[in-house]
Amino acid sequence: MTKGLTYKDSGVNVDLGDVCSKIMAQACQQTYANRKGRIGEIEVLEKEGLHRIITINFGSYRLMLNSDGIGTKVEFAERTGNHKTMAYDLFAMLADDSMRFGAEPIALSNILDVKKLDEGIIKQLAEGMVGSAKETGVAVVSGEIAELGKRVGGYTENAYNWCGTVLSILGKGKEITGKNIKPGDYLIALPEYGFRSNGISLVRKILTNKFGDEWHKEPVVASLALTPSRIYTKKILKLHGGFGEKSYVELKGVANITGGGIPGKLGRVLGAKKLGAELNDLLYPPEIMKQMQEWGNVSDEEAYKTWNMGNGMIVVVSEKECQKTLDKLGKIGDYSQIVGNVTKKPGIRINSRGHFKEGQTLEFK
Amino acid sequence: MTKGLTYKDSGVNVDLGDVCSKIMAQACQQTYANRKGRIGEIEVLEKEGLHRIITINFGSYRLMLNSDGIGTKVEFAERTGNHKTMAYDLFAMLADDSMRFGAEPIALSNILDVKKLDEGIIKQLAEGMVGSAKETGVAVVSGEIAELGKRVGGYTENAYNWCGTVLSILGKGKEITGKNIKPGDYLIALPEYGFRSNGISLVRKILTNKFGDEWHKEPVVASLALTPSRIYTKKILKLHGGFGEKSYVELKGVANITGGGIPGKLGRVLGAKKLGAELNDLLYPPEIMKQMQEWGNVSDEEAYKTWNMGNGMIVVVSEKECQKTLDKLGKIGDYSQIVGNVTKKPGIRINSRGHFKEGQTLEFK
Numbered sequence: 001m002t003k004g005l006t007y008k009d010s011g012v013n014v015d016l017g018d019v020c021s022k023i024m025a026q027a028c029q030q031t032y033a034n035r036k037g038r039i040g041e042i043e044v045l046e047k048e049g050l051h052r053i054i055t056i057n058f059g060s061y062r063l064m065l066n067s068d069g070i071g072t073k074v075e076f077a078e079r080t081g082n083h084k085t086m087a088y089d090l091f092a093m094l095a096d097d098s099m100r101f102g103a104e105p106i107a108l109s110n111i112l113d114v115k116k117l118d119e120g121i122i123k124q125l126a127e128g129m130v131g132s133a134k135e136t137g138v139a140v141v142s143g144e145i146a147e148l149g150k151r152v153g154g155y156t157e158n159a160y161n162w163c164g165t166v167l168s169i170l171g172k173g174k175e176i177t178g179k180n181i182k183p184g185d186y187l188i189a190l191p192e193y194g195f196r197s198n199g200i201s202l203v204r205k206i207l208t209n210k211f212g213d214e215w216h217k218e219p220v221v222a223s224l225a226l227t228p229s230r231i232y233t234k235k236i237l238k239l240h241g242g243f244g245e246k247s248y249v250e251l252k253g254v255a256n257i258t259g260g261g262i263p264g265k266l267g268r269v270l271g272a273k274k275l276g277a278e279l280n281d282l283l284y285p286p287e288i289m290k291q292m293q294e295w296g297n298v299s300d301e302e303a304y305k306t307w308n309m310g311n312g313m314i315v316v317v318s319e320k321e322c323q324k325t326l327d328k329l330g331k332i333g334d335y336s337q338i339v340g341n342v343t344k345k346p347g348i349r350i351n352s353r354g355h356f357k358e359g360q361t362l363e364f365k
Numbered sequence: 366m367t368k369g370l371t372y373k374d375s376g377v378n379v380d381l382g383d384v385c386s387k388i389m390a391q392a393c394q395q396t397y398a399n400r401k402g403r404i405g406e407i408e409v410l411e412k413e414g415l416h417r418i419i420t421i422n423f424g425s426y427r428l429m430l431n432s433d434g435i436g437t438k439v440e441f442a443e444r445t446g447n448h449k450t451m452a453y454d455l456f457a458m459l460a461d462d463s464m465r466f467g468a469e470p471i472a473l474s475n476i477l478d479v480k481k482l483d484e485g486i487i488k489q490l491a492e493g494m495v496g497s498a499k500e501t502g503v504a505v506v507s508g509e510i511a512e513l514g515k516r517v518g519g520y521t522e523n524a525y526n527w528c529g530t531v532l533s534i535l536g537k538g539k540e541i542t543g544k545n546i547k548p549g550d551y552l553i554a555l556p557e558y559g560f561r562s563n564g565i566s567l568v569r570k571i572l573t574n575k576f577g578d579e580w581h582k583e584p585v586v587a588s589l590a591l592t593p594s595r596i597y598t599k600k601i602l603k604l605h606g607g608f609g610e611k612s613y614v615e616l617k618g619v620a621n622i623t624g625g626g627i628p629g630k631l632g633r634v635l636g637a638k639k640l641g642a643e644l645n646d647l648l649y650p651p652e653i654m655k656q657m658q659e660w661g662n663v664s665d666e667e668a669y670k671t672w673n674m675g676n677g678m679i680v681v682v683s684e685k686e687c688q689k690t691l692d693k694l695g696k697i698g699d700y701s702q703i704v705g706n707v708t709k710k711p712g713i714r715i716n717s718r719g720h721f722k723e724g725q726t727l728e729f730k
Contacts, residue, residue, distance in 0.1 A: 021510055024477075024491050026491070028505045031503070034498055034502050034503055035471065035504045038607075039608045042504045042506060059426065061423045065532055066507045067475065067476045067509045067530065069511050104404075106400065106421060107407070107430055109432040111434055119384060126388050126392035129393075130392050138399055140392070141419050142431045143390075145385055145389065147376075147378065151436075151437060151519055151524065152516065152526070153516050153518045154515070159516065163478070163528070164432070165430065165474045167405075169405060242403075
C-alpha cells in the first residue's frame with residue numbers, strides 16, 4: 001500500500017511556520033509601546049496561549065485588525081476560469097476570524113497581487129466582492145492592485161494572490177475568551193460544504209498525483225474543490241449580538257475551523273483552560289473530501305487536522321442554552337447540530353466520519 | 366542612439382492598472398450601504414477625482430483604512446541578503462499615504478506571502494518592523510505569514526511579497542482636501558535619498574540590460590538601490606498636529622510622491638481645483654537615479670513621471686505660513702526647501718534636475 005499523503009508532503013512546513021509566526025508576534029509586541037498613552041492605545045485583553053485578543057482603543061470603542069489571504073485556492077479559479085467565488089473565501093477568512101473573538105466585522109481593505117492584469121478577471125473578483133461584502137455586512141473601503149510580474153506565479157499568466165485586512169469592533173464585555181467554558185458544555189457545529197481556503201496545497205497534490213498536471217480537465221473535481229466558503233459572521237452575530245446589542249445566548253467559545261482543522265482550532269479554544277472534547281456526532285464531510293482522502297490515501301487523522309471535514313464553525317454553549325441556540329439557528333434558516341461535549345480530559349476525541357475509519361475514535365493530543 | 370526606456374517597457378501596464386482600479390473602486394462603493402445606519406458607517410468626505418477621502422465612523426472618531434505593498438523592491442533585498450530595510454518601505458507606503466489626507470496612522474497589520482520560509486529572513490524583517498513602527502509611531506497589531514510555494518516568485522527560493530493595511534484616525538476638521546489651495550501658494554519639499562518602492566521594475570530592467578541577470582554583483586548598485594524609504598509621518602504630524610492637537614500651520618495640500626512621481630501625485634492634489642505648479646527649484650535627485658537615467662537612456666520626463674527624483678513629500682502652504690513651515694521642519698532636524706509655487710495655469714512645469722536636461726523646463730499636462 002502506498003504511504004498516505006500528509007499536509008506536510010504538499011510542501012507546507014507547518015512547524016517552521018509556527019516558529020516564524022512567533023518571531024513576528026514578538027516583534028509586534030515591542031511596537032505596542034508606540035501608542036502608549038495616546039489615542040489608539042493597544043490593550044491585550046487575553047494573553048493565554050495563541051488565543052490572544054488585541055484591541056486598539058478609541059475612547060469607548062475597542063477595535064481590532066486582522067489579516068489573511070486565500071492562499072493557493074486561487075488555482076482552482078485559474079483552472080476553471082470562475083473567479084466569482086474567491087471573494088467569499090477571502091471574506092470568510094477575515095470576518096469569521098474576527099467573530100471568534102466576539103468582534104463584529106465592520107470594514108475591509110484588500111490587496112491583489114497579480115502577475116499580469118486581466119480586466120475580465122478583475123470584473124469577476126469585483127462582482128464576488130460586492131456579493132460577499134453584503135453577505136458579511138461589511139463595507140470595502142480601500143484596496144490596492146499591484147502588477148508584480150514574475151513575483152506572482154500560478155496556472156495562468158494572469159495568476160494572482162489575494163489577501164486583506166478587516167477592521168472589527170468589540171463591545172465592552174462582548175469578548176469571547178473561553179474563560180467560562182466548563183466540562184459538560186455543549187458543542188454545536190454549523191455545516192461547511194467545501195474546503196474553505198485551508199489544506200488546498202494537499203488537495204492540489206492529490207489531484208496532480210491522480211490526474212497529472214492538467215487535473216482540472218476532470219471538470220467536476222475542479223468545480224467541487226472551488227465551492228466557496230460559507231460566511232458565518234451574520235449567523236454568529238444573531239447569537240452573540242452586534243456592537244451595542246444584547247447577546248441572545250452566551251457563546252462561551254467560538255472555533256472557526258480553518259487551518260489545523262477541528263483538533264487545531266477547537267483545541268486552541270479549549271486548550272487555554274486545559275479542557276478537551278468528545279465529538280461523537282460530527283457533521284459528515286462533503287463527498288469531495290472523502291474522495292480526496294481515498295485518492296491521496298489521506299488518513300482520517302490527517303484529514304481532520306487539515307480540512308474542516310464538514311464542520312465550518314463550532315460554538316460552545318452551556319447545557320441550559322443549547323436548545324435555544326439550535327432553535328435560533330434554525331429560525332434564521334441554518335442547519336446546526338450538537339456534535340459533542342466539553343470534557344475535563346484534555347485532547348480532542350473524534351468519532352470519525354472520514355473515509356477510512358468511520359465510526360472509530362480518533363485521538364488528538 | 367538607443368531608444369530610451371520607459372516605465373511601460375519594464376512590463377507594468379499603467380493604463381490597464383487604472384481601468385482595473387476603477388472597476389474595484391466602483392465595486393467598493395456598492396458596499397458602503399452594508400454599514401448604513403450602523404456603527405462604522407461610511408462617509409465619503411471628498412469625492413473629487415482620485416483624491417477621495419473615505420472614513421469609517423465610530424461616534425466622534427473617523428477612521429480610515431488603506432493598503433499597499435512594497436512591490437518588486439524586495440528583489441534588491443533578495444539579491445543583497447539585506448532584508449532589514451524592507452519594513453521602512455512598507456511603513457512609508459502605508460503611513461505617509463494616510464498622512465496626505467491629514468489622518469494620523471495608528472495601527473498596522475501585515476501579510477507576508479513567501480515561496481519557502483526562511484527563519485533568518487523573518488528575523489531580519491521583524492527587526493526592521495520594530496524599527497520602522499517606532500519611527501512611524503504606530504503599533505503592529507496583527508499579521509499573517511502564508512507559505513505559497515510557486516505562487517510567489519523572485520530571485521531566491523525564499524522570495525516573498527510583503528503588504529499591509531494601516532488604520533488611521535482623522536480629526537474633525539483635520540482632513541486635507543486641497544480645497545483651500547490658491548495660485549501663489551508655496552510648495553515645500555522634503556528630501557528623499559532613494560527610490561522608495563516606486564518605479565523599481567524600471568530600475569531592475571535597466572540593471573539587467575547593463576549588467577546581465579547577475580547585476581547585483583555590482584554591489585554598490587544593489588545597495589544604493591536598496592536605500593530604505595524615508596518615513597515622513599512624524600514630521601508632517603509636527604506641522605499638522607495629531608488627533609486632538611492644534612495644527613501648527615495649515616497644510617493646504619500634501620503630495621506623497623510615490624508611483625506617478627511629481628506630475629502624478631502633486632498633479633492629483635492640484636488637479637482637483639484645476640490648478641497647476643511651477644517648480645523652479647526642486648531638490649536634486651540622488652546620484653543613483655541620474656546614473657539609472659544614463660544607463661537606461663531614461664528621459665528626464667520619464668524619470669520625473671516614474672521616480673520621486675529626490676523630492677519625497679511636497680506640502681502646499683500659504684505665503685504667510687511658508688517661513689514658519691520651513692523653520693519648524695528645521696527645528697525638528699529635517700532639511701526642507703521651497704521648490705516652487707501653485708499656478709492658475711493647469712499642468713506641472715518642472716525646471717529639470719535630471720541627467721539629460723538640467724536647467725530645461727519639462728511640461729506635464
